[in-house]
Amino acid sequence: MANIEKRGTAYRIVVSCGYDTFGKQIKRYLTYNPPEGITQKQLDKELNKIAVEFEEKCTLGYVLDSNVKLIDFIEIWFKDYVNSKNLSPVTINGYQALSIKIVEELGHIKIGKITPKHVQDFYAKIKNSICVKGGKKFKVTDHYLKLTSTMKQKDISSKAGISDDTLRRLKKGGNTTLDIAQKITKALELDFDILFASASEQKLVTNDTVLHYHRLLNNIMNTAVRWGVIPFNVIEKRVELPRLEKKEPQFMDDKEALELLILLDNEPIKYKLAINLLIFSGLRRGEIGGLKWDDVDFESSIITVKRSLKYIPGEKTFEGNTKTYGSMRSIKLPDFIFELFKSYRVWQLEERFKVGDRWINADYIFTKWNGEPMNLDTTGKYLKKFTEKHNLKPVHLHSLRHTNATILIASGVDLKTVSTRLGHSNVSTTGDIYAHAINSADAKASDAMENILIKHSHKTL
Numbered sequence: 001m002a003n004i005e006k007r008g009t010a011y012r013i014v015v016s017c018g019y020d021t022f023g024k025q026i027k028r029y030l031t032y033n034p035p036e037g038i039t040q041k042q043l044d045k046e047l048n049k050i051a052v053e054f055e056e057k058c059t060l061g062y063v064l065d066s067n068v069k070l071i072d073f074i075e076i077w078f079k080d081y082v083n084s085k086n087l088s089p090v091t092i093n094g095y096q097a098l099s100i101k102i103v104e105e106l107g108h109i110k111i112g113k114i115t116p117k118h119v120q121d122f123y124a125k126i127k128n129s130i131c132v133k134g135g136k137k138f139k140v141t142d143h144y145l146k147l148t149s150t151m152k153q154k155d156i157s158s159k160a161g162i163s164d165d166t167l168r169r170l171k172k173g174g175n176t177t178l179d180i181a182q183k184i185t186k187a188l189e190l191d192f193d194i195l196f197a198s199a200s201e202q203k204l205v206t207n208d209t210v211l212h213y214h215r216l217l218n219n220i221m222n223t224a225v226r227w228g229v230i231p232f233n234v235i236e237k238r239v240e241l242p243r244l245e246k247k248e249p250q251f252m253d254d255k256e257a258l259e260l261l262i263l264l265d266n267e268p269i270k271y272k273l274a275i276n277l278l279i280f281s282g283l284r285r286g287e288i289g290g291l292k293w294d295d296v297d298f299e300s301s302i303i304t305v306k307r308s309l310k311y312i313p314g315e316k317t318f319e320g321n322t323k324t325y326g327s328m329r330s331i332k333l334p335d336f337i338f339e340l341f342k343s344y345r346v347w348q349l350e351e352r353f354k355v356g357d358r359w360i361n362a363d364y365i366f367t368k369w370n371g372e373p374m375n376l377d378t379t380g381k382y383l384k385k386f387t388e389k390h391n392l393k394p395v396h397l398h399s400l401r402h403t404n405a406t407i408l409i410a411s412g413v414d415l416k417t418v419s420t421r422l423g424h425s426n427v428s429t430t431g432d433i434y435a436h437a438i439n440s441a442d443a444k445a446s447d448a449m450e451n452i453l454i455k456h457s458h459k460t461l
Contacts, residue, residue, distance in 0.1 A: 002051040009033070013051050015058040028058045028065065066112020066230050070220075071103045073111050073229065077220055088320055093312045098216045101126065111221075112230050116238040119217065123210050127242065137175040139199040145171065147188070147195075160187035163369070175199045207242035214241055249433060251402035254410075256393050263390050269347050271386075273340045274366060274379045278397060281331050282404030282422050285397045286310060287322060289376050292363040293345070298338055304330045305423065309373055317373050322423055329423055341365075405434050 003014045010033045017026040032050055034043050078099075082092060105122045106114065148156065148171075157164045160183040167184075170176055181196045188195065214235075221233040252260065257279055264272050277288060281303065289309035296303055306328050310320040322328075344365075352359045352371065360371035367374050380397045387394055395403075401422070408418050419430035 002055040004047055004051055007031075011047060013047075013054050015055045017058055026067070028054075030054045067110050068229065069107060070109055070111050070114065071107030073224060074099055074103060074107070074220060077223055081223055088310065089312060089318070090310050090320070094212075095216060098213055102213065102217055106217075111224055114221075114234060116235055119235045119239050123214065123239070123241075126205055126213055127207070127210050129205050136178050137199040138178065138181045138196040139173065139175050140170045141195060141197050144195040147190075156184065156187055160184045165369075207245045210242050211244065214239070249402040249406075250395055250399040251406045252393055252395060252399065254407050257403050257407065260387070260392055263392070264386070267386070269340070269344045270366065271379060271382050273337075273344045275383060275400065276337060276340060277333075278400040279404055280333055280337055282401050282408075283331075284308065284322075284401060284423075285376055285380070286320075287423075288379075289317070289364075289366055289373055290319060291365045293365060294363060296338070296341055296365075298341070300332075301335055301338055302330050302332050304328065309376060311376050317376065327423060327425075329420065331421055402434075405430070409434055 005012045005014060010031055013030040013032060015028045015030075017028055019025055030050070032047065034046070038046070078095070082095060102122075105125065106118060109118060153164055153167050157167050160180075162180055162183055166176065166180060181192065185192045185195055218233065218236060221230070221235055224230045225233050261276065261279070264275055274288060277283065278285070281288075283305060286308035287305050290307040291303065291305075295306060305322060307319050308322045309317050311317050348365075348367070351369070355370055358370050362371060362373065364371070364373045366379075383395070383397060383400075386392075405418055405422055408421075409415070415427055415430055418434075419427045422430060424430050
């Protein structure tokens with residue numbers, strides 16, 4: 001129950017909000033100055049009304065001051081700020097993942113007591129820690145192989161609710177996700193560590209990762225300032241940040257890309273189409289995964305990008321907006337790409353007939369065996385094995401997007417057109433990413449001008 005204390009001509013409303021970890025009572029205060037001419041009856045009624053509303057806000061966590069712990073403020077920040085911004089599930093998941101470490105190291109400190117030194121030490125600790133590259137991947141142990149050697153594979157896959165192909169890949173030394181590993185562990189009723197071991201590459205945290213933590217923490221502190229919880233953001237411009245590690249985009253030149261496409265000619269139609277499409281369209285891998293048959297205009301040789309597939313570890317792939325929020329773009333492609341589409345569609349229909357009523361008809365072009373959208377990593381793994389097999393330049397799926405942009409710019413296509421095809425929100429983004437290609441094209445233009453003018457001057461002399 002709120003207490004009302006008279007202090008001169010004003011009134012102070014006090015609400016108890018429990019106790020902190022040291023046993024000290026946490027109190028919230030509100031001062032009320034009654035207007036002149038108000039009667040005692042009106043004053044009592046107004047004070048009671050304000051006291052009830054203030055107590056309710058305190059109970060719900062809407063009344064904060066600098067004594068609130070960072071862990072509690074972050075919880076409110078997610079509830080009242082993040083959830084109101086209509087952010088993508090991938091962005092929210094990223095915030096949640098980063099906030100875990102922030103809470104572990106700084107959560108116990110009152111937000112008004114956080115200093116630049118606290119944060120600087122936290123960033124130093126992050127920078128010297130180890131991270132897992134490429135997400136959490138797992139492989140089976142020798143104990144698993146020995147245990148399952150006398151068991152029927154069908155029994156395990158049926159009980160775990162996974163495909164036989166997954167188990168076959170694991171026995172051959174393939175990796176799997178935490179979700180699938182846990183399903184198998186549950187089916188076999190044994191400890192996880194007995195059956196599976198980590199297969200992920202470990203490395204030191206990069207400067208970019210530290211900057212991700214800083215952006216999130218800085219956002220949280222700025223929100224605290226806007227809400228009047230703290231007077232100013234103590235870490236803004238007061239913490240020394242690591243230098244941004246600018247990396248040149250990986251790409252293939254025209255000769256390397258041509259060699260890859262020639263070797264790809266005899267590969268399975270699914271991967272042949274996907275990789276050709278990535279190179280000739282410059283689409284992001286999520287945009288390729290999100291393509292549906294209705295997005296393909298065979299008459300005009302145009303595809304329309306309307307959505308992108310997203311993925312959160314431990315959850316199913318789902319549909320989302322393209323990276324340029326809410327945008328939709330159409331891209332003209334060579335006729336032979338649409339011939340590949342036709343061949344692939346025939347193959348897909350044949351596969352669909354094989355599984356019968358187990359097929360999930362969601363109209364996706366690139367699918368799993370049952371019609372569900374294909375895992376975003378599947379084509380990437382295939383590309384890695386393919387380039388290794390043929391001793392080609394090591395590239396990943398996003399490198400094919402860079403390859404597309406670099407070749408277009410080097411061929412003299414204007415930056416605005418390249419930017420539109422790539423789906424960048426503005427041309428400056430394209431210019432920043434592909435400065436190497438622009439400089440190379442500019443040098444060629446300079447050489448061309450020099451050759452033309454020198455030839456002309458020699459003719460006139």
